[in-house]
Amino acid sequence: MASEERLSGSYGEMEEQNERLESEIFNIPDPSVKGRVNGFLFYGGSVYDVWFSACSNQRKSQIAQVLLTLPTSFAQLGYPSGVALQLFYGIVGCWATYMITWLYMEYRSRMEREGHTFKIHIIQWFEVLDGLLGRKWKFLGLGFNCVYLLFSAITQLIACGSNIFLLNNDLNKREWTYIFGACCLVTIFIPSFRNYRLWSFFGVVTITYTSWYMTVAALFYGQAPGATHDGPNSLLLYFTGATNILYTFGSHAVTVEIMHAMYRPVKFKYVYLFATLYIFTLTIPSSMAVYWAFGDSLLVNANALALLPKSAARDVAVLLMLIHQFITVGFAVTPLYFVWEKILGVHQTTNMLLRATCRVPVILPIWFFAIAFPFFGLINSVGGCLLVTFTVYIIPCLAHIVYFSNSSLRAPSVEKPPFFLPTWTAVYVVNIFVIVWIVAVGVGFGGWASVSVFIKQVQTFGVFAKCYQCPEAS
Secondary structure, three states, rough: HHHHHHHHHOOHHHHHHHHHHHHOOOOOOOOOOOOOHHHHHHHHHHHHHHHHHHHHHHOOOHHHHHHHHHHHHHHOOOOOHHHHHHHHHHHOOOOOOHHHHHHHHHHHHOOOOOHOOOOOOOHHHHHHHHHOOHHHHHHHHHHHHHHHHHHHHHHHHHHHHHHHHHHOOOOOOOHHHHHHHHHHHHHHHHOOOHHHHHHHHHHHHHHHHHHHHHHHHHHOOOOOOOOOOOOOOOOOHHHHHHHHHHHHOOOHHHHHHHHHOOOOHHHHHHHHHHHHHHHHHHHHHHHHHHHHHHHHHHHOOOOOOOOOOOOOOHHHHHHHHHHHHHHHHHHHHHHHHHHHHHHHHOOOOOOHHHHHHOOOOOOOOHHHHHHHHOOOHHHHHHHHHHHHHHHHHHHHHHHHHHHHHHHHHOOOOOOOOOOOOOOHHHHHHHHHHHHHHHHHHHHHHHHHHHHHHHHHHHHHHOOOOOOOOOOOOO
16 A cells, blocks of 8 residues: 555646646747747647647547538437437546546556656557557557547548639549648658647637638528428438437547647646537537428438528638647557557657658548548547447546556545535446447447448449549539
């Protein structure tokens, strides 16, 4: 027990340690104008910086492409289920993030009290699982997380090609994806999430403008002639839409990396909660308004912006979403860069050119798959049922249950059960409920529906489609 007490500690102790460690390398002032500008724009680990990162990445990071496909989910689900599932999965997502945060703090506090420092090394989720539960858990977390992040980066790149086509259809969507894939190569030069301060701020601005543009424009132009609202009209479409919403609030695959960038990571659980509440103000009004305006026609066009009349305001929304999608490709692919660097043994080098060169093989397959399977919207549901379910819901809750099943580890835990669930038993019950629900509804029904529709899309459009869901005239 003495050893366990030595390795544990309070939040206050953690914050003091982290502030001391951070000040050694990040708080050294650069008196030059260039140094001050760079510090202001690109280097941040405050609560506010991470709130912007969480909001930008919440639609996985997701809002860049999911915001545009949520109206389609409403067409598949209907109003009551669409709103209820957004609220439900938002709450479940916050709970799963809380479990990840809890385990991260437990791992980091133990490592630091054993003398480890993290001045350069960036902690990742699979390392938390390895340190607390062993190598089998490490490979389980690593496998699901990497494939999920790969899917996420692919969907962001697909969204870039789909949206730029609305501004310029001289090139087809596949050709635009070629171009944006090349542009995304610049992400290899971004060292870590702490360097996303400016980009995270832009990310929140872009999604805020776009969501409220969609809401106002849908109400301003009114209902399209003959618009119908029959959803839900089949179990297949219902669970496809439900899985897309599950994916929407399953952006916490990069929780550990973003939290590690904080000066006070113990506050991340609150930051993520407030980020989710803010995201509700964007997704629910825009989804309801666009579904009201266009109804069931959304079932054959997954990009809501494509249905709104062309205007200067819409073009601004498209342009801003392109910026956001570019940013979130970086959010999705950066953890993959870290994993690859660790495999090659170059993660802690200060030579950024070497690290950037080693990262190139990571972005190339993302580029390839985005061109091969450009099924905008549907791929979110497939990724949701097969990857998000395990990566960000099942594994964190199950890992928490297994780790704290040892009663000797509960007393010295750096975190205690929350005030609204004051006993360990209550925490276990919630975790078990989340696991059972996600396995049954997300993996079971969601997997059946999403994979079935995905196979139909491949049969209809083929692989390497030039212009997925484009108008006949194009």
